[in-house]
Amino acid sequence: MQKNRQNSNTKLIRCPVCEAVNIDKPGDIYCHRCQSRIYRDIKYGTTKAWAYLLSAMALYLPANIFPIMLNQKFSFHDSNTIIGGVITLWHDGSYLVSLVVFVASVVIPILKFIVLIYLLINANRKKDKYTKRNLHKLHKMTEIVGSWSMVDVFVVALLAGLVHMNNIKIIAGPASTTFVLMVIFTMMSALSLDTRIFEKGREDV
């Protein structure tokens, strides 16, 4: 018991990369499992995430206004925005594809924005045990779901790569670039959010 009590004085720290529990020693510490440096300060934890999130939101605007795919058939020039493509697919009767594209390119990014804003606002607030757990769950979810919004970009990239005929061309529009950047920035935002910040204020409870 005595030993335990003594041991309880030793501080524990969680590796920000692999989440292994390490003993917090003064000086530089490296994770015993993944050898990455464990930093203690979470000074810019939310700032970075906010910056990336705002960048993502800024890029989401042109991603929806500009055409994502340019279609050239002989002298036809057809261009489709994300929403336009969803509507066209729906009218053509391919409801499932339309729904998949809609969820991947519209619902998920917007949901991610909302969740990240919620996380970042609540990160520094006082919270109880259950809220903390929920914040962790939400964060995990955004990380998992993040890459799935690339479906639309993937389709465009595939088509642009595959369709190479003399008179028929598919070209990735300007929106595809901004869309990719948007997805990358949301993923970076979620990653740069140091989840240890959720633990803050344990003492306050």
Place this chain on the structure above:
Amino acid sequence: MSEIKEPLVESSNRFNLLTSIWIVPIIAFFVSFALLYRHYSALGPKIEIVLPNSDGLEAGQSVIKFRNLAVGKILKIHIQKEGKGVIVVARMNKDTEEFLNESTKFWIVKPRVGYSGVSGLDTLISGSYIAMYAKRQSSNTKRKFIGEMQPYRDKDSGIKIHMISSKLSTVKVGTPINYKNIQIGEIERISLSPNGKNIALTAFIKKRYKKLINDTTKFWVQSLASIKLQDNRLDIKFTPVISYLAFGGITFETKFDKNYPLSPKKHIFHLYDSSSDAKKQVESLKSKVVKKVIFKFAGRVSGLRKDSSIRYQGFNVGAIKNVDIHYDSLTHKMNAKAIGEIETSFFDDANKSGLENIKKAVEDGMRAKLVSSNPIFDSLYVDLVFLKDANSSKKTMLKISKDGTLYFPVIDSNGSELIGSISALTNRLDQTLIS
């Protein structure tokens, strides 16, 4: 065991504005707004064109071409609520701004198998498009246009002339107008004249051939084959160019003289059925005065038909337009009321109506008489002859009704014709014997 002092680690939850990470969203905002600005600043004006129908145009795909360059795209097409057409909404390029003014015309181009080849073949693949014609002008800008029914042609590129014809035969929109078998124009539009009796044609003549047309010009439909009996020789001619065989053509003849001005705007040309029809007409350059004339014939009138000519000393001075036939119960004869048109100005050299001269001629014994032009086919024409023994005491007057219709006195053809011809024959014999 050496004591290592634990470093004081301060953690901060403060929101820090002044970190280098904020460069990222600033660049992102800058880039995305730059993109949006470039997009919206490059947008040209939005215009509306009213067209009778959409004719294969597709929203989001069809383009507007100016000098064959795509300068606009059709955004949507919707039904015109007040009216019978459709409204085409299009986004134009920014550099067309100066060309959207009062002079701007729009029309739909679609593939057409025409009389001089196939036109608009490119539209078979690309679909129909809207063509635009405009003159650069920065004032009087317009955003709402009414589309043209047919391709618009610049007034400077040629002239438009009007023709009327009583029947259409082989003439259609696009029928070429040839001069010495070179195409110098084509029929642009065919419509029924307002009174429904004639066919009005609008033709386009290329600018460089403008001088070939003047007031003496006579147009006729090129026949595919013509058989002519001339100078005791039978001429059978076929039109040489194969396309006319299929589609026909219009040709013309003009007298070139400085005195004959070009006034096609005022002038409405007559489109004759054949070259012989055209040449038969009196070539008068005076302004024509045509009056309605009514003859009342009795007896054998069955050979008198619509388009039978009215002649004076061998010249055509008019034509019968309508023949009303009715039975007279008193005399048991067929009476015919022939309504025709007579060119009264023929009877006067000065630029007058010639009506006075006709009046005087009738007083001096001019009568209308039915003469057989062809004994085999029983066709008659109206000849204006002078009655030698005209009873000058019982002067017959030319009656003119209020609306200007002439009631021309007639002489009975059946009886007098034979006598007249015999007397004429004896006269002629006498003359030949004397000489």
